[in-house]
Amino acid sequence: MYAEHTGDPDRAAAPHQDDAWPADAPHPCESWPDNGRTVRETLDRIGDKWSVLVIGILSRGPLRFSALQQRVPGISQRMLTLTLRHLERDGVVSRTVYAEVPPRVEYQLTPLGESLRTIVHALAQWVTDHHEEIESARRRYDAG
């Protein structure tokens, strides 16, 4: 679409722009021209350093704080707290306090959080599947 400019009149077969995606599903990726900010803001939440991991773990069922911390390898207690607060604020995770002698707090996904399970799952699967490929790509890039 962006004309020929300068020298060459060619390049008409550019496979891009508003066509494409023949038999595929419609989706919001086309170009988030203004919507972008919204997408970004929401993405930021689950796009931070730990949210996806925490959601992934919680996708298997409720867990208390300490159990969560054990299952998310390198996370600090501070970061786990912050991450959980954020997720709670966004309605992705719910927090239940039990007034017991040694305090017990359980976290679990809300329905909204559950709706993320498939995606987080897919993400984890993708990373697992392609992690080697990425590693080698990096080596190749750093070398050449």
Next chain:
Amino acid sequence: MYAEHTGDPDRAAAPHQDDAWPADAPHPCESWPDNGRTVRETLDRIGDKWSVLVIGILSRGPLRFSALQQRVPGISQRMLTLTLRHLERDGVVSRTVYAEVPPRVEYQLTPLGESLRTIVHALAQWVTDHHEEIESARRRYDAG
């Protein structure tokens, strides 16, 4: 669901742990005990502020630098450059330079990048679908 607790020796019906996920698919979310770091490192790449947006846009076809910048709302030139370099390094995006009078550079997803399309798409869809829900959850949280 989670029993009465307090002075209870019970809580055996906890819906968590290594069972669950009956008829669902197996996945790497179970607990990334050691794998976690790997997942994190890879996730960091696409989990940064812009990668998902850029991948989403590129999922529709190759684009040159300026076109990309236009389509990703708030991104600065610096951040677009950095994001593209990272994605290129990870083998998700390829960069093609055309030796023309005014330099032209086109970016497009590699096969590896293409394999991310479905997920990014799903993510964008999810955000679009639930963004309002999240907004209201935030308001509720901030209020209460």
Next chain:
DNA sequence: CTGAATCCCTATGGATACTG
């Protein structure tokens, strides 16, 4: 047009110590 380089501020996040 594409992008490297610089400046500089802020958010992120780790370590540690302290509480109910």
Next chain:
DNA sequence: CAGTATCCATAGGGATTCAG
């Protein structure tokens, strides 16, 4: 156990300037 509070280091990222 489940946090909160501090201190502090660094990465993220915006604005601006310079260059091929």
